[in-house]
Amino acid sequence: xxxxxxxxxLGIDLDAHDTLMGAxxxxxxECFLNKEQDLKxxxxxxxxxxxxxxxxxxxxxxxxxKGPVIGSFCIYVPEEIILAACGQLxxxxxxxxxxxxxxxxxxPKNLCPLxxxxxxxxxxxxxxxxxxxxxxxxENTCDGKKKxxxxxxxxxxxxxxxxxxxxxxxxxxxxxxxxxxxxxFLEKKFSKSISFDxxxxxIQKVNAKRSALNRLYETRKNxxxxxxxxxxxxxxxxxxYDDIERYTKMVNALAQECEEKVLSNFKNNGRKRxxxxxxxxxxxxxxxxxxxxxxxxDVVVExxxxxxxxxxxxxxxxxxSSKGDLLKNISDRYINNINCACFSPNRxxxxxxxxxxxxxxxxxxxxxxxxxxxxxxxxxxxxxxxAKENSIxxxxxxxxxxxxxxxxxxxxxxxxxxxx
Ligand code: BJ8
Numbered sequence: 001x002x003x004x005x006x007x008x009x010l011g012i013d014l015d016a017h018d019t020l021m022g023a024x025x026x027x028x029x030e031c032f033l034n035k036e037q038d039l040k041x042x043x044x045x046x047x048x049x050x051x052x053x054x055x056x057x058x059x060x061x062x063x064x065x066k067g068p069v070i071g072s073f074c075i076y077v078p079e080e081i082i083l084a085a086c087g088q089l090x091x092x093x094x095x096x097x098x099x100x101x102x103x104x105x106x107x108p109k110n111l112c113p114l115x116x117x118x119x120x121x122x123x124x125x126x127x128x129x130x131x132x133x134x135x136x137x138x139e140n141t142c143d144g145k146k147k148x149x150x151x152x153x154x155x156x157x158x159x160x161x162x163x164x165x166x167x168x169x170x171x172x173x174x175x176x177x178x179x180x181x182x183x184x185f186l187e188k189k190f191s192k193s194i195s196f197d198x199x200x201x202x203i204q205k206v207n208a209k210r211s212a213l214n215r216l217y218e219t220r221k222n223x224x225x226x227x228x229x230x231x232x233x234x235x236x237x238x239x240x241y242d243d244i245e246r247y248t249k250m251v252n253a254l255a256q257e258c259e260e261k262v263l264s265n266f267k268n269n270g271r272k273r274x275x276x277x278x279x280x281x282x283x284x285x286x287x288x289x290x291x292x293x294x295x296x297x298d299v300v301v302e303x304x305x306x307x308x309x310x311x312x313x314x315x316x317x318x319x320x321s322s323k324g325d326l327l328k329n330i331s332d333r334y335i336n337n338i339n340c341a342c343f344s345p346n347r348x349x350x351x352x353x354x355x356x357x358x359x360x361x362x363x364x365x366x367x368x369x370x371x372x373x374x375x376x377x378x379x380x381x382x383x384x385x386x387a388k389e390n391s392i393x394x395x396x397x398x399x400x401x402x403x404x405x406x407x408x409x410x411x412x413x414x415x416x417x418x419x420x
Contacts, residue, residue, distance in 0.1 A: 003054055006061065010131035017126045020098045021053065024284060031230060031286045035293075039261070041254030042231055048238050049283070056241060057128040063088050064134070068190055071133035071156075073118060074141055075305045075338060076163065078179060078330050080315060082137075083202035083244070084194045085186040090129050091240030092136070094121045095285035097401035106151060112373040113400045114280065115144045122155050129241060130156070135189070137182070139163050141342040142375055159185055164335075167343060172335055179331040196323045203315045203326060205244050210311035212251035213239065217308065219258035220300045221360050224269040226258040229276070229299025230289040236306050237283045272297040272420045275357055277383070278368040279376045280305040285401055288368050288409070295414045301360040303353050304368075305340070312352075313337040341375035349379070350386045357392055363420045365394040366413070393420055 007014060028049060048056065060069050067086030073093050082089045094117035102120030103111075121127040138149040138160040149160050161178045164171030187194055213236060219226050235254065239247055274297050276288060281304065289299050302308065315333040320326050339349035357365065365387055369376040380396050387394040395416045399405055 001051075001054060003057075006058060007053075007128065009061075010057075010128050011125055012128060012131060013125045016124055017053075020096065020126050023096075023098065024052070025050075027284055027286075031290045032234070035228070035230075037228060037231060039227060039231070039254060039257055041250065041257045042227075042235075044250045045231075045235050045238055045254075048242060049234065052283070053128050056243070057132060059243060060088060060090065060129075060132045064132075067192070068134040069132050071129065071136045072138075073136075073145060074139045075310050076139050076141065076334055076340070077137045077161065078182070078334055079206050079244075080199065080202040080330055081179070081183050081186060081194065081327075083205060084198040085183075085190055085192050087186070087190070088243075090133065091282070092118060092121075092127075092129060092133070093240075093280060093282040094118045094127065095282035095401060096121075097403075099124060099126070100401060107148070110372050111144050112142075112279070112370045114282065114370055114373075115148050117401065119148060119151055122152065135159060137161065141340060142373075144372075163342070165342070165344060167335060167348075172331075175335045176328060176331045179327055179334075183327060194323070196326065199323055199326045200317060200320075203317055203330070205248075207314040207317075209239060209244055209248045209251070210314055212248045212255060213311040216251055216255040216258060217301065217311075219255060219262055222262045222266075223273070223361065224266070224271065225273075225298050225300050226261040226266070227254075228293055229274070229302070230286055230293055233281060233286065233289050233299075233302060233306060234283075236302075236310060237281075239310070240282070240306075272363040272417055273300045273361055274298065274417075275301050275303060275353065275360060275362040275365045276307070276368060277303040277353055277365060278380075279370040279373045281368070282306060287399065287401075287403070287406070288366065288397065288413075291406070291409050291413050292366060292417070295410060295417055297363075297417045297420075299366075300362060301356050303349070303356055305338075308352070308356065309338050309340070341379040346379060346382075350383060353383060354386065354390060354392075357390070362392070364416065365392055366416070367394055367396045369396070369398050371398055371400040 070082050070087045071090050071092040079089045099117035099120030102124040103116030122130045136156050136158050140146045140163045164174045276299050316329045367380050
C-alpha cells in the first residue's frame with residue numbers, strides 16, 4: 001500500500017523515511033523469519049511490524065476526529081486517564097540506531113540511545129507516530145529525560161508529570177497529586193469531562209490488556225517455553241501503540257495457543273533459561289534476545305519496562321465508589337508496583353528479580369543497560385550482590401542500538417551460557 005499521501009500530510013521527510021524503512025525488513029527477517037516457530041497467533045504481531053508505519057498510523061489519524069493522540073516515553077504515564085479522555089496513547093520510545101545521529105546533532109553523544117533516538121526521530125521527521133501526536137506527556141524520571149523535555153517542547157506541545165525520587169509518604173502524596181493534575185489538565189485541554197464511568201471503563205480495558213500479557217507470560221514458566229523470548233518481547237513492544245481491544249484479543253488468542261502447546265506432547269529441550277533485566281528494549285531493538293537465543297539459551301522472562309514491569313499488576317476497582325477513589329487506585333498501582341531504577345532506594349526491584357528467577361526457573365541473569373543509562377548501570381551492582389547471595393549467575397551488558405558490538409557480545413554471552 002502506498003502511504004505517500006499520508007506521510008506528506010504528516011510532514012514526513014520522505015527520502016530519509018525511505019532510508020529508515022529500507023533497513024527494517026532485513027533486520028526483521030534475520031531476527032524473526034529465519035528462525036523456526038510454530039505459533040499461528042504470531043502472524044498478527046508479525047504483520048503489525050511489517051506494516052509498522054502504515055495501517056496503525058492511518059487509524060490514529062482517523063481517531064483524531066474523535067479525540068487526541070497522545071505520546072509518552074514512560075510506563076509511569078497512566079494509560080487509563082488518557083483513554084478516559086477519549087485519547088489514544090502511543091509509546092514513542094525509539095529503538096532504531098538510524099535516529100541516533102540526528103539526535104546527536106542536538107544533544108551530547110554521551111546520552112542514552114533511547115533519548116538520542118527519540119529526539120532524532122522527531123527532529124528528522126521520519127517517524128509518523130511522532131508526527132501524529134497532539135501532545136507529548138513526559139515525566140521527570142532520569143536526568144536525561146528531564147532535560148530532553150525542554151528540547152521536545154520546541155518541537156511539540158508537552159506536559160510533564162513530576163515524579164518523586166523516593167517512595168516515601170511524601171513521594172506518594174506528590175504522585176497522587178500529579179495523577180489528579182494530569183486528569184484535570186486533559187479535561188480542560190480537550191474539553192472532555194472524565195467521569196467515574198469513563199474512567200472505570202478505561203481501567204477495565206487496560207487491566208484486560210495486562211491480564212492477557214500476564215496469561216501469555218505464565219506459559220513461559222514451562223520447560224521448554226512455548227514461545228521464544230524474542231517473540232514474546234515483540235508482542236509486548238506492540239502493546240505500546242496498538243489498538244488496545246484488538247491487541248488484548250490477539251494476545252489472549254496467542255496465550256491460549258501457548259497453553260495448548262504446553263499441554264500437548266512437549267519435550268524438554270534442555271536449553272538454559274535466562275532472565276533479562278535492565279533498561280527498556282523498544283522496537284526494533286531485538287539485539288540481545290537475538291544473540292542469547294541464537295547462542296543456545298531461551299529468554300524466559302524480562303524484568304524491564306518492555307516486560308513484566310509494563311503489566312504485572314492491575315489497578316484495583318474494588319471498593320471504588322468515586323472518581324477520586326479510582327484516581328487514587330491508579331496512582332497506587334503505578335507508584336507501588338513499578339520498580340524503576342530512577343527511584344532510590346529501589347529494593348522492590350531486587351525482590352521482583354528474585355521472585356521471577358524462582359517462578360520462571362531461571363539458570364542465569366543477563367543484566368542489560370543501555371549505554372549511558374546511569375541509573376540502571378549503577379543499580380547493577382546491588383542486583384549482582386543479591387544474585388550472588390542467591391547463587392544465581394549474572395552477567396552485565398552495556399550496549400547501544402548499533403551492531404558494531406555484535407561479535408563481542410556473542411562471544412561473551414556464549415561463554416556465559418556455556419558456564420551455566
Ligand atoms: S519506568 S526505565 S520507561 S524511566 S534508558 S531514558 S532511564 S537513561 S527509559 Fe524508563 Fe520509565 Fe524507568 Fe521504565 Fe533514562 Fe535509562 Fe535512557 Fe531510560
